Amino acid sequence: MAKPIISADSHITEPPGTSVDRIDKRFRDRAPHMVHDPKRGDLFIIDGMDKPIPMGLVAAAGKRAEDLTIFGARFEDLHRGGWDPEARLADQERDGVAAEILYPSVGMMLCNHPDFDFKHACFEAYNEWIAGYAAAHPDRLLGIGQTAMRTVGDGVRDLRRIKDLGLRGVMMPGNPAIADYDDPIYDAFWEAAVDLGLPLSFHILTSTSDTFKTRGPKINAFMSIIRGCQDIIGLFIFGGVFERHPKLRLVCVEADAGWAPHFMYRMDHAYERHRYWLTGSAITRMPSEYFREHVYMTFQDDWVAFQVKDLCNVRRLMWANDFPHSDSTWPNSQEVLAKHAAHLTEAERDLVLHDNVAELYRLEI
Numbered sequence: 001m002a003k004p005i006i007s008a009d010s011h012i013t014e015p016p017g018t019s020v021d022r023i024d025k026r027f028r029d030r031a032p033h034m035v036h037d038p039k040r041g042d043l044f045i046i047d048g049m050d051k052p053i054p055m056g057l058v059a060a061a062g063k064r065a066e067d068l069t070i071f072g073a074r075f076e077d078l079h080r081g082g083w084d085p086e087a088r089l090a091d092q093e094r095d096g097v098a099a100e101i102l103y104p105s106v107g108m109m110l111c112n113h114p115d116f117d118f119k120h121a122c123f124e125a126y127n128e129w130i131a132g133y134a135a136a137h138p139d140r141l142l143g144i145g146q147t148a149m150r151t152v153g154d155g156v157r158d159l160r161r162i163k164d165l166g167l168r169g170v171m172m173p174g175n176p177a178i179a180d181y182d183d184p185i186y187d188a189f190w191e192a193a194v195d196l197g198l199p200l201s202f203h204i205l206t207s208t209s210d211t212f213k214t215r216g217p218k219i220n221a222f223m224s225i226i227r228g229c230q231d232i233i234g235l236f237i238f239g240g241v242f243e244r245h246p247k248l249r250l251v252c253v254e255a256d257a258g259w260a261p262h263f264m265y266r267m268d269h270a271y272e273r274h275r276y277w278l279t280g281s282a283i284t285r286m287p288s289e290y291f292r293e294h295v296y297m298t299f300q301d302d303w304v305a306f307q308v309k310d311l312c313n314v315r316r317l318m319w320a321n322d323f324p325h326s327d328s329t330w331p332n333s334q335e336v337l338a339k340h341a342a343h344l345t346e347a348e349r350d351l352v353l354h355d356n357v358a359e360l361y362r363l364e365i
Contacts, residue, residue: 002346003354004098004365005333009203009253009298009320012133013059013082014044014106014126016075022125027118031125032106040071044106048115058082058105061328068326079324085136092140095321096334099140099365101357102130103171103203103253105325107146111173111206119173120148123158131165139365143167144201149176155189159196168361169199169251174207174228181232182239182281190245199296199360202232203253226255230263233295237267240281242290249360250295254322257297258304261311264288292316296360300329306340306352314348318357 016034023031030047037043043052056070059078081088082105092100104110107126113119123146134143145162147170149155162170170193179185193200204210207228212221229252236242236250267287270278283290292313298320299305309317319337322328329336341349358365 003350005096005319005337005353006357006363006365007097007100007321007323008251008296008318008357009103009300010097010100010323011058011082011103011105011325012130013055013075013078013324014104014129015083018106018129019122019125022128024121024124027121030118032110032122034075036074041073042075046106046110046113048113048118049109053106053109057326059324060326061322061324061330063326082324083133085133085141088141089137091323091330095323095330095332097321097323099142099363100321100323101168101361102134102141102143103201104130104146107171108203108205111146111171111203112175112208112210116148116150116177120150120154123148124161127162127165127167131167135166138166142361142363144169144171146171147173149173149189151178152186152189155186156192159189159192159198163196163198167198168363169201171201171203171206171253174202174210174232180235180239182235182241184244186241187244190241190248194245194247197362199249199251201251201253202229204229204255207232226259229253229255230259233263233291234267236294237283237287237290238271238280240283242294243281243283243285248294251318251360252295252297254298254300254320254327256302256305257299257312257317258302258308260291260297260305261308264291267291296356300327301336303340306344309344309348309352314351315356317352318360319352 019031032046042055045052054070055073059082081091110122127145130143134141145167147155147158204225210228214221214224271287296316298318300320300322321330321333323330
């Protein structure tokens, strides 16, 4: 690689005091906090959620498949780079990565919390924490802020605060508090995101449709976790959001990309054949054209994505290592890329591994 590799989707591991030390005092007695269970290991307890969040898969990068387990992990045994920015640089060096776009871990689950006031307070605390973490090495640690989207006005204020904190984008909950995202009520928010240069990120497992409730054995649920992102992309296209906001950019995070060509084809088919009886907003281009222009996709271990890059927009594909989560390619990312990207030209490798993410987030790396 002539250019440094940037991971478009990596994560932090929230330390126990992330919310407890920073949350609005009105919610301090409810702040997400960590407890130790003798049988299940360390768990994040979140008031208002049915189940605690075990730490076993949050920082399981590098473990053998047969050693992966949800329970039993202790925070102090996890990858230190998840919460220590100095240790993170060594993790990057080991994987051959020069910089990372950083998303939350516990914060992903909080996206589906039913109490939007509580969620807003948690995200405010998180934004303060990730800004401090990233500030230690702002050229290599590139934080993404969160908004609860309680109201449009709240969302705009969140965007401004996220920008002021030096964060690079905004992670959206899959389901807002009021109308769905295709409603024109959100137009002021979309324009604020464009004006502030903050791309919108929709991550897997942050929508109410991203549940592990599915038919058959539990492993079948793994196949469903991209569905929420697909629904949101369709919502923005068929709902006319991209039509009304031609400069808006959406990042589909960790949902892979190999499926995108067929999804675009299927959207075009629906539009050409069924738009007169299936309702949708007025759009002036084919659905696939909006997808190709507005939707960026991050993926890690997705051999198919590299094979179908000519059926996608190669300028919207962004590779990631997903460190330190259980699906991460760390510390073997270079080996994976050597196999998956062997047929790409140097220019195409530069686009997928560096240029696209650098351009989207206006990075000078």
